[in-house]
Amino acid sequence: MDIQTWTWILVGITFTLYIGIAIWSRASSTGEFYVAGKGVHPVANGLATAADWMSAASFISMAGIISFGGYDGSVYLMGWTGGYVLLALLLAPYLRKFGKFTVPDFIGDRYYSNKARIVAVCCALLVSFTYVAGQMQGVGIVFSRFLEVDITTGVIIGMIIVLFYAVLGGMKGITYTQVAQYCVLIFAFMVPAIFISIQMTGNPIPQIGFGSSGADGVYLLDKLDGLHRELGFHEYTTGSKSKIDVFFITAALMVGTAGLPHVIVRFFTVKKVSDARKSAGWALLFIAILYTTAPAIALFARTNMIETVSNQPYDEMPQWFKKWETTGLITFNDKNNDGIIQYVANKEANELDVNRDIMVLANPEIAGLPNWVIALVAAGGLAAALSTAAGLLLVISSSVSHDIIKKIVNPNISDKGELVAARLSAVAAVCVAGYFGVNPPGFVAAVVALAFGLAAASFFPAIVLGIFYKKMNKEGAIAGMVFGILLMLFYMLKFKFGVFDGGKTAVDALKKDWWFGISPEGFGTVAMVVNFIVSITISKLTPPPPKEVQEIVDNIRIPSGAGEAVDH
Amino acid sequence: MNSEQQKKYWKENLKYLAILLSIWFLASYVFGILLVEQLNTISLGGFKLGFWFAQQGSIYVFVILIFVYIKLMNSLDKKYKVNE
Numbered sequence: 001m002d003i004q005t006w007t008w009i010l011v012g013i014t015f016t017l018y019i020g021i022a023i024w025s026r027a028s029s030t031g032e033f034y035v036a037g038k039g040v041h042p043v044a045n046g047l048a049t050a051a052d053w054m055s056a057a058s059f060i061s062m063a064g065i066i067s068f069g070g071y072d073g074s075v076y077l078m079g080w081t082g083g084y085v086l087l088a089l090l091l092a093p094y095l096r097k098f099g100k101f102t103v104p105d106f107i108g109d110r111y112y113s114n115k116a117r118i119v120a121v122c123c124a125l126l127v128s129f130t131y132v133a134g135q136m137q138g139v140g141i142v143f144s145r146f147l148e149v150d151i152t153t154g155v156i157i158g159m160i161i162v163l164f165y166a167v168l169g170g171m172k173g174i175t176y177t178q179v180a181q182y183c184v185l186i187f188a189f190m191v192p193a194i195f196i197s198i199q200m201t202g203n204p205i206p207q208i209g210f211g212s213s214g215a216d217g218v219y220l221l222d223k224l225d226g227l228h229r230e231l232g233f234h235e236y237t238t239g240s241k242s243k244i245d246v247f248f249i250t251a252a253l254m255v256g257t258a259g260l261p262h263v264i265v266r267f268f269t270v271k272k273v274s275d276a277r278k279s280a281g282w283a284l285l286f287i288a289i290l291y292t293t294a295p296a297i298a299l300f301a302r303t304n305m306i307e308t309v310s311n312q313p314y315d316e317m318p319q320w321f322k323k324w325e326t327t328g329l330i331t332f333n334d335k336n337n338d339g340i341i342q343y344v345a346n347k348e349a350n351e352l353d354v355n356r357d358i359m360v361l362a363n364p365e366i367a368g369l370p371n372w373v374i375a376l377v378a379a380g381g382l383a384a385a386l387s388t389a390a391g392l393l394l395v396i397s398s399s400v401s402h403d404i405i406k407k408i409v410n411p412n413i414s415d416k417g418e419l420v421a422a423r424l425s426a427v428a429a430v431c432v433a434g435y436f437g438v439n440p441p442g443f444v445a446a447v448v449a450l451a452f453g454l455a456a457a458s459f460f461p462a463i464v465l466g467i468f469y470k471k472m473n474k475e476g477a478i479a480g481m482v483f484g485i486l487l488m489l490f491y492m493l494k495f496k497f498g499v500f501d502g503g504k505t506a507v508d509a510l511k512k513d514w515w516f517g518i519s520p521e522g523f524g525t526v527a528m529v530v531n532f533i534v535s536i537t538i539s540k541l542t543p544p545p546p547k548e549v550q551e552i553v554d555n556i557r558i559p560s561g562a563g564e565a566v567d568h
Numbered sequence: 569m570n571s572e573q574q575k576k577y578w579k580e581n582l583k584y585l586a587i588l589l590s591i592w593f594l595a596s597y598v599f600g601i602l603l604v605e606q607l608n609t610i611s612l613g614g615f616k617l618g619f620w621f622a623q624q625g626s627i628y629v630f631v632i633l634i635f636v637y638i639k640l641m642n643s644l645d646k647k648y649k650v651n652e
Contacts (some may be wrong), residue, residue: 247597292627
């Protein structure tokens with residue numbers, strides 16, 4: 001059977017599975033819709049969190065980024081896993097004990113102020129919308145590349161599926177579909193990795209193959225370092241980013257991960273505080289399987305690719321090269337007309353451009369694996385994108401129906417009315433996300449990376465201080481959040497988009513002006529520190545929080561008595 | 569639980585956090601970033617040690633840290649009878 005038939009079959013089976021789960025797990029109350037009735041088992045929650053967390057970017061792009069960046073790619077590996085340590089130790093158990101539905105709920109109650117709640121809702125919406133647009137785009141890309149439908153049709157199919165189980169099942173439906181999606185995506189990621197690891201090193205475990213030698217007895221990493229030197233690239237194992245930038249980007253990604261509302265909200269779905277801790281552990285374990293494999297894939301793919309194309313005649317290129325050339329993801333421009341591919345670091349002499357997403361999407365073809373394995377990658381990419389999109393849509397819809405409608409606009413709304421509002425806002429959110437998926441504004445990709453900086457600069461300090469610093473008051477928290485997110489937005493606009501210096505073209509020239517040599521991606525760390533300083537200073541100058549609030553803080557520090565989620 | 573015990577429980581919790589987060593910082597920021605060149609002179613099979621920490625070791629350490637935390641907190645909860 002050819003690749004396309006296989007892809008239709010696998011995508012069809014997995015989609016049927018998701019819809020079946022959605023019908024089986026419909027939500028009948030707001031508690032079920034927002035937090036799955038708080039009855040999810042920690043291992044299931046760990047699986048769901050892992051799928052929720054690992055997006056199209058983790059599945060499709062990350063190995064490719066590492067493949068081209070080498071050591072530089074480590075910021076994503078450490079940043080997107082280390083954040084779970086912060087989540088498990090500093091946030092998850094206390095937020096679960098607090099026992100409400102959303103992150104703005106916590107901010108609003110802990111800081112006894114609807115202003116704080118509104119600031120938190122705005123931050124949550126800003127972060128989630130930028131992120132979800134990227135996911136829908138990912139769905140469209142997978143569909144268009146593997147099934148040869150156009151991107152718009154792909155996005156619409158994805159929208160209908162997400163709409164179906166997010167609107168019907170709410171958090172309950174999403175949780176159990178995410179469990180299934182994790183299984184699909186990890187299988188799809190690991191099978192090619194294991195095949196290729198065996199091919200290249202004889203060892204079936206990619207994490208070990210990563211540090212092994214090939215058939216010629218040379219360690220793969222040493223060999224690739226050598227190839228890189230020869231072609232003029234920086235060494236694979238050392239990288240090109242400055243140490244301070246690596247440090248700050250890693251920190252921004254870690255703290256941002258811990259501050260992302262769609263991840264935090266997953267810890268509200270378990271029965272008790274100790275289960276919240278356990279789910280964080282399971283989630284990271286499941287995530288680590290993919291995250292420790294990705295750098296191995298990156299190495300295998302990079303070595304394979306250089307050996308296949310570098311200084312080889314264009315006419316003798318294998319089938320996959322031609323196929324991906326037609327999609328525009330590989331472009332060859334024979335500058336010196338010798339019919340041989342020169343792939344080198346020097347931009348003037350380089351004749352080959354390779355899109356980094358290919359490293360995962362085309363990897364099985366490059367390694368000559370069977371057709372069903374290639375089709376599996378498409379199903380996995382869709383699982384990764386859909387699971388994250390659904391989690392984000394839930395945050396958006398609960399922000400609207402719970403934090404805005406129920407808490408601010410109409411507190412007397414009935415549970416049934418709120419559930420209808422939640423479903424309607426989910427529908428609206430899917431449509432907006434779909435629109436951005438079809439017409440991606442140029443800034444989406446850039447902003448997705450910066451969503452972490454925004455989350456780090458806004459939520460993380462307010463939540464951590466709310467738990468660990470009893471005297472923290474509303475004046476401090478609001479000032480900190482507003483100042484932190486504005487500073488981050490300013491730095492982003494100035495250095496990522498060149499808004500104040502004549503637009504995007506000015507961005508490269510502005511690099512030398514980066515504060516302390518820190519890139520916009522790493523600046524979230526600075527904004528977070530500023531948020532902490534502003535929050536603490538202001539809170540020292542203004543009256544302490546009322547006694548009831550200090551009692552809330554005492555109460556969330558003790559795990560017992562978490563009970564059911566109470567709707568105030 | 570009276571407030572005296574509550575304070576003690578919280579203090580012990582903070583002590584665990586300090587220790588675990590120091591290890592977290594060491595495995596990623598110190599071994600994987602700050603001292604990466606020095607560690608790269610040592611090799612671990614086909615890996616340079618600093619590179620290994622940045623792309624593999626730190627992640628293993630993170631997973632272990634959370635499970636150690638779960639164990640520590642479960643016994644702390646039992647000790648102060650705040651478990652469920």
